[in-house]
Amino acid sequence: MNILMIGAGRMAEAIISGLMKQNNNLRLTVANQTDDVKRLELAKKYNINETSDWRTAVEQSDIIISAAPPSAHEGLFQELSPLINKQLVITVAAGIDTTFMQGHLPEGTPVCWIMPNTAAQLQASISTFVCGHYVTNEHRQIIEMILAAIGDYEELTEEQVHDLTAVTGSAPAFLYLFCEALEKAAVSYGISQEQARKLVTKMVAGSAQMLEAGYPPSDLREQVTTPGGSTAAGVSVLNEGNFTELIGAAVKATNEHARGRKN
Numbered sequence: 125m126n127i128l129m130i131g132a133g134r135m136a137e138a139i140i141s142g143l144m145k146q147n148n149n150l151r152l153t154v155a156n157q158t159d160d161v162k163r164l165e166l167a168k169k170y171n172i173n174e175t176s177d178w179r180t181a182v183e184q185s186d187i188i189i190s191a192a193p194p195s196a197h198e199g200l201f202q203e204l205s206p207l208i209n210k211q212l213v214i215t216v217a218a219g220i221d222t223t224f225m226q227g228h229l230p231e232g233t234p235v236c237w238i239m240p241n242t243a244a245q246l247q248a249s250i251s252t253f254v255c256g257h258y259v260t261n262e263h264r265q266i267i268e269m270i271l272a273a274i275g276d277y278e279e280l281t282e283e284q285v286h287d288l289t290a291v292t293g294s295a296p297a298f299l300y301l302f303c304e305a306l307e308k309a310a311v312s313y314g315i316s317q318e319q320a321r322k323l324v325t326k327m328v329a330g331s332a333q334m335l336e337a338g339y340p341p342s343d344l345r346e347q348v349t350t351p352g353g354s355t356a357a358g359v360s361v362l363n364e365g366n367f368t369e370l371i372g373a374a375v376k377a378t379n380e381h382a383r384g385r386k387n
Contacts, residue, residue, distance in 0.1 A: 132156035132190030142273030249275035290378035
């Protein structure tokens with residue numbers, strides 16, 4: 125199976141790394157016109173093929189994965205359309221949905237939109253995806269193989285992938301911002317940055333394990349928040365600052381921006 129990866133950024137590398145660990149029978153080619161150094165590094169690191177011109181590799185490819193920026197896709201699809209012949213086309217770009225792909229590629233092209241997150245670098249992403257009209261069961265097996273190489277996944281409708289872009293794709297940045305704030309607060313009490321990083325990281329990791337064990341977040345919050353206690357005082361400050369409403373507004377802003385990225 126020949127896979128062409130257009131792009132050589134972090135997400136492209138995450139997918140390449142996962143696939144090479146999972147399946148040595150794949151033949152991958154990485155193509156990137158804007159960063160020769162990175163492309164060559166990836167080719168050497170993972171022992172895969174590389175080219176500075178992705179157009180030359182389309183004919184020999186069974187699957188084409190685009191990890192290019194969202195704004196590049198209209199022009200990319202214009203150049204790809206005359207070269208393509210029913211290959212499966214996948215994009216991991218925010219806002220580039222299956223409707224957009226089917227509208228810019230030849231009739232009958234099987235397409236898939238995948239939205240992973242940065243944990244794909246550790247094969248720990250939770251990715252959402254949606255398939256286009258012409259995706260067959262054989263294509264689905266390939267798509268799930270690619271998704272499994274970077275973590276777990278859920279198939280949703282196109283509208284749901286749009287609406288959940290912030291929750292699964294961008295919310296890690298919200299969490300990291302929260303962790304930054306906690307680290308800053310910890311350092312203000314006289315410990316080192318390294319100590320603060322360890323304390324916050326272990327706290328988040330342990331909390332995530334509790335969630336993975338199946339406990340509802342509301343139950344876990346109530347377990348820690350004794351009425352009238354110290355934690356309740358802190359939670360009260362967050363509530364007074366409209367913490368929940370702020371998160372909702374951040375999700376909405378992220379989704380609205382992502383929807384406009386392809387234009």
